[in-house]
Amino acid sequence: MTVLDGKVASQALSAELQTQIAELKADGVTPTLAAVLVGDDPASQVYLHSKQKRAAKFGLRMLTTTLPATTTTAELIVVLQQLNQDPRVHAIMLEMPLPAQIDSQQAILVLDPAKDVDGVHPLNLGYLFGGQPHAIPNTPYGILKLLDHYQLSVKHKNVVVVGRSVVVGRSLAALLLNRDATITIAHSYTENLAELTRQADILVVAVGRANFITADAVKPGAIVIDVGMNRLANGKLVGDVDYANVVTKAGAITPVPGGVGPMTSLMLLYQTVQFARRQTKHG
Numbered sequence: 001m002t003v004l005d006g007k008v009a010s011q012a013l014s015a016e017l018q019t020q021i022a023e024l025k026a027d028g029v030t031p032t033l034a035a036v037l038v039g040d041d042p043a044s045q046v047y048l049h050s051k052q053k054r055a056a057k058f059g060l061r062m063l064t065t066t067l068p069a070t071t072t073t074a075e076l077i078v079v080l081q082q083l084n085q086d087p088r089v090h091a092i093m094l095e096m097p098l099p100a101q102i103d104s105q106q107a108i109l110v111l112d113p114a115k116d117v118d119g120v121h122p123l124n125l126g127y128l129f130g131g132q133p134h135a136i137p138n139t140p141y142g143i144l145k146l147l148d149h150y151q152l153s154v155k156h157k158n159v160v161v162v163g164r165s166v167v168v169g170r171s172l173a174a175l176l177l178n179r180d181a182t183i184t185i186a187h188s189y190t191e192n193l194a195e196l197t198r199q200a201d202i203l204v205v206a207v208g209r210a211n212f213i214t215a216d217a218v219k220p221g222a223i224v225i226d227v228g229m230n231r232l233a234n235g236k237l238v239g240d241v242d243y244a245n246v247v248t249k250a251g252a253i254t255p256v257p258g259g260v261g262p263m264t265s266l267m268l269l270y271q272t273v274q275f276a277r278r279q280t281k282h283g
């Protein structure tokens with residue numbers, strides 16, 4: 001049984017990233033990520049803070065715009081257009097969720113697809129589903145890099161993804177399909193879920209419920225990727241998989257914390273640097 005250690009894998013990728021950043025800087029380019037936070041969603045604030053810390057550690061520039069909770073769609077669009085046009089900015093991240101009065105889809109459509117680091121613009125989703133990705137949502141990209149780090153091939157494999165969100169399930173399905181896996185996307189309306197998950201050579205779970213996947217729902221030797229992050233009443237952070245019981249049955253498994261999470265947060269910076277390379281002569 002292999003523990004897929006996201007800290008180890010992200011450190012390996014960090015080394016590659018540091019080299020690329022040094023090359024850009026030697027040519028006078030500081031990779032720059034612009035974050036836009038509207039309102040005061042507490043989770044977004046926490047994520048933003050950790051992104052700022054991480055960006056600073058790598059010597060990346062991060063420009064943060066915070067807008068009041070009462071911001072209109074039109075006002076947000078003006079800010080996004082300014083960032084689109086700012087040649088210093090290589091990547092733009094619009095923190096979700098947005099306040100209710102804002103038309104999120106309209107805001108996403110305004111993002112320059114070349115700077116859309118979350119990969120949520122329909123053009124980028126289209127490129128991804130067409131098999132020629134430009135920007136990739138960070139969680140699925142992190143999962144791909146984690147599998148690569150452990151040299152786990154998905155070709156010929158039966159993959160079941162539980163969760164159909166745009167930034168996790170759907171995008172991961174497209175990515176792994178591009179790598180010649182066979183994909184099933186399951187969700188809250190799926191019947192006989194365990195019957196399905198038991199067929200999975202690779203089982204990915206992004207549901208948001210502690211202990212959602214128990215050992216009886218896992219094929220012996222399967223690769224289990226746990227995207228869940230659930231805070232228990234005792235303060236402990238756990239995934240969606242009953243780790244203690246699944247760990248003895250799986251062939252490989254991601255822990256929570258220390259699995260998918262560290263990869264996700266690194267991929268944001270990784271893609272920022274790839275955008276900077278592409279937008280300057282390095283690409």
Ligand SMILES: Nc1nc(=O)c2c([nH]1)NC[C@@H]1CN(c3ccc(C(=O)N[C@@H](CCC(=O)O)C(=O)O)cc3)C=[N+]21
Nearest residue numbers: 044047095096097237256257258259260261262264265
């Ligand atoms: N507005 C917004 N911004 C986000 O950045 C955002 C979001 N919404 N929604 C959900 C995803 C997911 N995501 C993670 C980032 C880092 C870890 C991470 O590093 N986790 C550590 C544990 C951290 C801890 O102990 O609290 C780990 O798994 O080892 C996990 C998940 C950001 N997201």
